[in-house]
Amino acid sequence: MSVKVRIVDTTMRDGSHAVSHQYSIDDITNIATALDRAGIYGIEISHGDGLSGSSIQYGWAKHTDEERLAAASRVVTGSRITVLLLPGIGTREDLKMAIENGAKIARVATHVTEADISEQHIRLAKDMGLEVMTFLMLAHMEKPSKVLEQAKLMEGYGADVVYVVDSAGAMLPDDVKERVGLLKKELGIEVGFHAHNNLGLAIGNTVAAVQEGATVVDGTLGGLGAGAGNAPTEVLAAVFDKMGCDTGVDLYRIMDAAEDIVRPLMQRPQVIDKPSLILGYAGVYSSFLLHTYRAVERFDVEPRDVLVELGRRKVVGGQEDMIIDVAYELSKRKSSEGGK
Amino acid sequence: MSGDKVDVAIIGPGNIGSDLLYKIMRRSKYMKPSLMIGIYPSSEGLKRARSLGVDASADGIEAVRGRGIKIAFDATSAAAHLKNAPVLEEENIVAIDLTPAAIGPYVCPVVNLEGHSREANINLITCGGQATIPIVYAVSSVCKVRYAEVVATIASRSAGPGTRQNIDEFTQTTARGIELVGGAERGKAIIILNPAEPPIIMRNTIYTVVEDVDKDGIVNSVENMVGRVQKYVPGYRIRLGPIFEDNKVTTMIEVEGAGDFLPAYAGNLDVETAAAVAIGETIAERMVTRGEAS
Numbered sequence: 072m073s074v075k076v077r078i079v080d081t082t083m084r085d086g087s088h089a090v091s092h093q094y095s096i097d098d099i100t101n102i103a104t105a106l107d108r109a110g111i112y113g114i115e116i117s118h119g120d121g122l123s124g125s126s127i128q129y130g131w132a133k134h135t136d137e138e139r140l141a142a143a144s145r146v147v148t149g150s151r152i153t154v155l156l157l158p159g160i161g162t163r164e165d166l167k168m169a170i171e172n173g174a175k176i177a178r179v180a181t182h183v184t185e186a187d188i189s190e191q192h193i194r195l196a197k198d199m200g201l202e203v204m205t206f207l208m209l210a211h212m213e214k215p216s217k218v219l220e221q222a223k224l225m226e227g228y229g230a231d232v233v234y235v236v237d238s239a240g241a242m243l244p245d246d247v248k249e250r251v252g253l254l255k256k257e258l259g260i261e262v263g264f265h266a267h268n269n270l271g272l273a274i275g276n277t278v279a280a281v282q283e284g285a286t287v288v289d290g291t292l293g294g295l296g297a298g299a300g301n302a303p304t305e306v307l308a309a310v311f312d313k314m315g316c317d318t319g320v321d322l323y324r325i326m327d328a329a330e331d332i333v334r335p336l337m338q339r340p341q342v343i344d345k346p347s348l349i350l351g352y353a354g355v356y357s358s359f360l361l362h363t364y365r366a367v368e369r370f371d372v373e374p375r376d377v378l379v380e381l382g383r384r385k386v387v388g389g390q391e392d393m394i395i396d397v398a399y400e401l402s403k404r405k406s407s408e409g410g411k
Numbered sequence: 412m413s414g415d416k417v418d419v420a421i422i423g424p425g426n427i428g429s430d431l432l433y434k435i436m437r438r439s440k441y442m443k444p445s446l447m448i449g450i451y452p453s454s455e456g457l458k459r460a461r462s463l464g465v466d467a468s469a470d471g472i473e474a475v476r477g478r479g480i481k482i483a484f485d486a487t488s489a490a491a492h493l494k495n496a497p498v499l500e501e502e503n504i505v506a507i508d509l510t511p512a513a514i515g516p517y518v519c520p521v522v523n524l525e526g527h528s529r530e531a532n533i534n535l536i537t538c539g540g541q542a543t544i545p546i547v548y549a550v551s552s553v554c555k556v557r558y559a560e561v562v563a564t565i566a567s568r569s570a571g572p573g574t575r576q577n578i579d580e581f582t583q584t585t586a587r588g589i590e591l592v593g594g595a596e597r598g599k600a601i602i603i604l605n606p607a608e609p610p611i612i613m614r615n616t617i618y619t620v621v622e623d624v625d626k627d628g629i630v631n632s633v634e635n636m637v638g639r640v641q642k643y644v645p646g647y648r649i650r651l652g653p654i655f656e657d658n659k660v661t662t663m664i665e666v667e668g669a670g671d672f673l674p675a676y677a678g679n680l681d682v683e684t685a686a687a688v689a690i691g692e693t694i695a696e697r698m699v700t701r702g703e704a705s
Contacts, residue, residue, distance in 0.1 A: 126560055126599060126601070127560050127618040127620075127659065128560060128562050128601060128616070128618070158578045158579070159578055159581075159582065159601060159602040159603055159604070160582075160601050162579040162582060162583060163579055164579075164583075182604065182605075182606065184567060184606040185567060185575075185604050185606065187572075187575045187576070188570075188575050188578045188604065190576060191576065191577070191578070191579065192579075369656075384607070385605070385607040386605070387603065387604075387605050387606070387607075388603075389562075389601065389603040390562075390564055390603055390605065392562050392564075392614075392616035392663065393564075395616075395651070395661065395663075396650065396651060396663060399651055399654075
């Protein structure tokens with residue numbers, strides 16, 4: 072298929088979860104430079120939980136959003152600097168700051184059923200001349216018709232692209248096709264797809280999305296990211312090249328960026344370990360992974376039990392405090408059973 | 412005055428206004444709801460008020476004039492309250508403002524009502540503020556709070572269009588309330604909407620970063636505070652904590668509503684209407700006992 076596919080690399084946003092938001096300014100400069108030289112369309116830079124995500128709830132970042140954006144702006148020439156905003160965490164003030172620091176694409180993300188909290192942010196970003204891509208997160212939790220209903224709201228607010236976001240890495244290729252296919256058919260704007268690799272399907276699902284008409288997709292260098300990580304950008308570039316899709320990305324340069332710059336920064340191997348697999352299996356927000364590791368250490372419980380319980384309680388993105396709640400409850404249950 | 416009760420009006424006959432009406436009718440010792448004000452004659456809330464024996468008017472704020480009303484609860488919108496407030500002031504009616512207009516000072520009844528109970532206009536901050544500021548204040552009255560961060564998770568169904576279209580207002584106003592009323596040097600607020608069915612009840616996590624941790628002092632202060640809030644929000648409960656990690660204190664609260672008019676899961680709305688009624692009650696009691704209302 073000979074279509075144009077735009078890749079947004081989110082190593083410095085979703086990938087930031089995997090380094091507990093501790094990128095140095097040098098890391099930012101190096102990664103941004105390499106992505107820019109490789110010809111990537113968008114370079115996303117934000118706290119993992121979006122602008123103003125630096126907090127006790129989501130983890131403190133080493134540097135402010137502003138410092139990271141400013142550092143990237145100094146070196147990026149062709150790619151578009153991209154930011155993520157989750158209404159309820161970040162505000163329009165953050166968006167204005169990002170624009171002053173060079174952001175050209177705004178991504179506004181809500182839970183798949185809550186699109187109407189994004190109107191003021193989408194409209195502001197459009198009014199200020201940005202390209203606006205919107206995210207419907209944890210899209211596996213709702214039927215395709217619900218995803219479409221919410222996508223239409225975002226289209227109405229002025230979004231240029233609506234993404235189906237598989238935040239839990241829980242979708243099978245057919246789940247992706249149904250959702251992306253329906254949106255492509257019913258919307259007048261472009262459709263995007265964002266994968267996680269918890270079930271080992273990040274590349275396969277992204278391919279399925281493009282086959283159904285998605286024209287914007289996300290990846291991270293080396294797959295660095297929340298849970299088992301994202302679709303590796305360099306693999307996407309190679310696969311799309313073989314499919315005959317034009318991404319504009321220089322394959323060798325993006326491979327070098329992954330291997331030489333990002334792989335040495337990894338704090339743990341980006342693999343599908345037991346808890347990551349459970350994220351995908353139980354349908355839990357991928358960025359809960361490292362918070363769960365910290366909680367189980369503190370409360371001495373099994374991480375898989377915590378994640379399964381979180382899935383049962385239908386927690387949504389942003390509810391990291393529920394990890395402590397569940398781990399604490401499981402530890403109490405464990406000690407009372409132990410006392411019998 | 413009607414007997415030993417102060418006549419009050421409710422402006423805005425929506426869900427919040429109706430819940431205020433139920434609460435006052437069921438439990439108030441010093442307030443009598445004598446008027447429900449709306450702007451649409453076909454409003455269900457106006458019909459409901461009439462069926463409960465309360466006068467209702469679709470003539471908007473002008474209906475409040477010349478009826479001896481002493482206190483008005485405004486559950487409309489910020490824009491509407493800006494227009495209503497001057498009329499209330501002319502009529503010498505104390506305004507209890509549940510909108511984000513914030514003409515008057517932010518008030519959380521268990522924290523700073525005493526200092527503001529004679530103001531002509533009192534603002535309720537936000538529902539997240541009413542749910543979390545008592546805990547921030549309980550901690551800050553024992554140890555210096557350098558930073559407080561609150562995460563409010565509410566059922567999607569309990570977030571009305573006003574909150575949804577102005578979600579920045581919620582986070583920014585709550586953060587300011589945490590600082591100004593809660594006593595934190597710096598505040599941050601996060602709101603999460605969860606669509607699970609059956610709807611979840613409101614949950615709040617309150618993190619504070621303190622100087623010179625006094626564990627026993629904080630635990631006592633928080634428990635004491637929860638007891639005080641329970642006097643007007645019986646479903647306000649500690650779910651976890653306070654737990655301590657270095658200088659970080661984490662407390663989790665859940666708020667189940669009284670189920671007066673609003674469903675019980677909407678503790679976020681209940682905590683605000685209950686706080687408004689508690690403020691009204693204090694002012695009305697003073698009016699009655701000191702004869703200021705006549």
